[in-house]
Amino acid sequence: xxVFPTLDISATGMSAQTIRLNTIASNMANADSISSNSAxxxxxxxxxxxxxxxNETGLPEGGVEVDKIVxxxxxxxxxxxxxxxxxxxxxYIFRPNVNPVEEMANMLDASRSxxxxxxxxxxxxxxxxxxxxxxK
Numbered sequence: 001x002x003v004f005p006t007l008d009i010s011a012t013g014m015s016a017q018t019i020r021l022n023t024i025a026s027n028m029a030n031a032d033s034i035s036s037n038s039a040x041x042x043x044x045x046x047x048x049x050x051x052x053x054x055n056e057t058g059l060p061e062g063g064v065e066v067d068k069i070v071x072x073x074x075x076x077x078x079x080x081x082x083x084x085x086x087x088x089x090x091x092y093i094f095r096p097n098v099n100p101v102e103e104m105a106n107m108l109d110a111s112r113s114x115x116x117x118x119x120x121x122x123x124x125x126x127x128x129x130x131x132x133x134x135x136k
Contacts, residue, residue: 005062006124012052012063013117019066020047020110024103031098036086041094044072044103072097 023045030042050067051060074097082091 009063010117010121017114034093036088042096
């Protein structure tokens with residue numbers, strides 16, 4: 001067990017939020033992509049977090065990790081565009097199920113969570129330094 005569990009917990013939160021931000025960036029980068037069939041169309045992805053558990057006791061150890069990244073089950077956007085070179089034989093193109101407004105809200109939330117973990121780390125560091133200075 002670490003001497004500084006608060007720092008370890010904050011570090012796991014920062015790591016998880018980094019993965020979340022990268023997933024959001026991937027969704028935003030692919031938001032305007034198109035395809036001629038639904039099988040090849042990009043689908044929005046979201047990370048699923050889980051609490052880190054102690055292997056021996058089965059109790060929460062503290063911290064969080066990414067369990068998996070799942071694709072959204074929301075329907076794809078089908079658009080009639082017969083003049084588009086990517087259109088299928090019926091004249092339709094498929095767009096991802098990425099909602100840019102939702103992704104921006106998720107990005108703000110992930111950024112704030114990341115910043116909060118930084119603040120926790122900085123406060124813990126200051127408390128540890130003050131504790132060390134008390135012994136002088």
